[in-house]
């Protein structure tokens with residue numbers, strides 16, 4: 001066997017919460033806020049020997065047409081606090097919190113992450129996100145807006161500063177003062193949490209622009225990406241890994257993990273049928289009109305979701321959605337949708353269902369396991385962040401039916417070999433940086 | 438009944454086990470809550486600590502009844518994050534969270550953040566008061582029944598039951614609503630150390646529990662006076678003074694069973710004199726003092742009928758005999 005064929009994948013579980021893929025209408029759908037839901041998913045992930053459990057973040061409730069978006073799950077707990085509680089009911093599972101680098105300060109966040117690392121015995125990870133718009137800023141002291149370049153220079157300086165704080169305690173437990181004087185942060189004093197089991201909690205980056213990829217190559221341990229198809233995954237993988245050398249890093253020092261969805265069935269046909277049913281649940285009639293309005297930039301509430309697409313053209317200046325990532329050129333998307341609807345005779349809802357993302361892996365457990373392994377051997381991914389569509393049972397089938405097949409193929413671990421998340425990910429222990437020239 | 442709380446600070450300890458052990462002991466003693474202090478920067482040079490709210494979140498699944506009250510400071514933190522974190526502690530503990538409000542005075546703490554210069558205590562407490570105000574508003578920014586999961590209309594929430602808080606404080610604004618649904622207690626229990634002047638107004642306006650530090654040899658008449666002042670001031674702010682518990686916060690060192698009984702005597706006397714609603718015990722060494730408190734002091738107070746023998750309720754508000762607050766944003770239908 002070649003080296004790549006034997007490479008084992010990494011798996012993470014994304015809590016299905018505030019997310020347009022989460023199905024809440026299903027009778028099996030449980031609470032998105034009760035601790036029991038988090039506990040169930042985390043324990044399931046640990047039973048499946050996953051690398052980590054992942055929580056997303058949003059610091060302002062999304063809006064549509066000036067009102068709070070009410071069609072998807074709304075409301076979630078604060079990540080680091082939930083993960084600190086989950087540290088009590090899990091033993092090996094990594095615990096990853098998405099926390100914004102724009103609306104936090106290094107001293108406080110570095111100590112919260114270090115605390116989580118202590119409380120979990122070395123299982124903490126930080127997904128550094130940079131979203132920052134004036135809309136979200138209205139909830140915070142600094143307010144305002146940062147453009148993409150500034151967001152990433154702040155994020156990079158934030159991570160560097162956090163690492164200086166973590167390194168201000170030597171591995172043998174001596175504390176020394178720190179001082180950082182930079183463009184975004186000017187801080188000095190003593191860090192008050194001793195070096196944590198991982199030295200540095202694992203750093204994850206999610207962001208796709210050139211600046212985002214460069215930041216990941218320079219500073220992250222894991223990339224969370226939306227490139228979840230084989231083709232775009234391979235291109236993304238090659239691009240990001242190529243950037244590592246400039247920072248003196250090897251290709252194994254940064255793991256690429258696309259966020260992916262899955263649907264299992266006893267037969268391929270049954271899985272396809274289920275997948276279609278889930279997409280119908282995800283795109284309710286009301287959600288179809290909303291998706292349409294987001295492209296069109298206009299109020300289309302008078303249209304019948306089961307009728308044809310509107311004749312009017314999109315308003316390219318229309319800004320209906322707040323707190324969401326902007327989509328591409330609306331005129332081009334509208335043209336594509338019209339062509340598709342015409343060719344297949346689709347209604348508004350059917351068009352939205354057809355154009356909304358297909359589930360990444362649909363099939364029998366054998367098919368899904370084989371396909372996932374193929375992504376890894378063909379260098380489209382080092383592993384996956386699985387996004388189930390149901391809370392809290394959405395991962396049960398995968399763990400019971402797919403994980404054993406991945407293990408049989410030698411594509412996934414059969415036991416945890418270490419206790420820390422760095423250990424699970426095969427990442428080196430960070431070299432202690434004395435901060436002195 | 439008397440209320441009893443205990444500080445479980447373990448200076449220098451980053452291992453969760455001593456905190457879990459202490460909280461379980463306090464739970465076995467049927468105490469109302471445990472507190473865990475916090476501040477930015479080491480207490481003494483080169484001493485390690487660990488985020489108090491995170492520790493108590495870690496303790497939550499390992500306990501069932503005991504209230505969990507971390508200190509979270511307001512000077513260098515974001516009011517929006519403070520609100521979310523305390524609310525989340527209430528969710529993970531199923532209604533047992535409190536919040537001990539405190540400020541971060543001094544130039545040393547200011548330099549850790551590099552955002553603003555140090556300010557005098559009265560300025561910091563004016564801000565803390567506003568932060569406590571907006572945090573409570575954010576907890577109310579979702580009505581309890583905002584989540585509807587209405588399949589017919591495709592709506593997960595009734596957005597008319599979510600509210601912008603549009604709060605303007607000294608030097609900060611918060612738009613809202615919270616990202617976290619209203620927590621189990623409606624509002625987690627707010628605790629303020631009212632010993633020093635600048636904090637006392639906030640205790641009267643915002644606290645569910647006020648702590649007053651006093652030595653065990655001091656005259657309890659001082660306590661009665663502070664308690665009366667807090668009650669008057671709460672009344673002047675339109676609050677029902679019966680919804681403000683005043684606890685004497687006492688440092689103790691228990692070496693023998695006799696010490697434990699002496700503490701019970703003291704607690705019983707102060708309580709029966711009407712000086713306080715109970716005690717917040719600050720053990721010199723939690724590892725040593727806590728077992729004597731639970732196995733020595735508590736049974737004596739229970740025997741005298743001053744302390745509960747079991748937790749009749751599940752939430753910290755229930756332990757304290759405090760009602761679940763009505764939501765200020767909900768129309769009368771909810772409070773009726």
Ligand SMILES: Cc1cc2nc3c(=O)[nH]c(=O)nc-3n(C[C@H](O)[C@H](O)[C@H](O)COP(=O)(O)O)c2cc1C
Nearest residue numbers: 056057098129130131206207208209212224225226
């Ligand atoms: C897979 C993925 C997950 C993300 N998750 C979050 C999140 O949970 N919270 C958040 O505020 N931003 C999230 N982001 C947004 C990024 O932080 C960033 O703001 C966004 O991708 C725009 O940056 P870019 O132009 O570099 O892609 C996510 C982005 C990606 C690609």
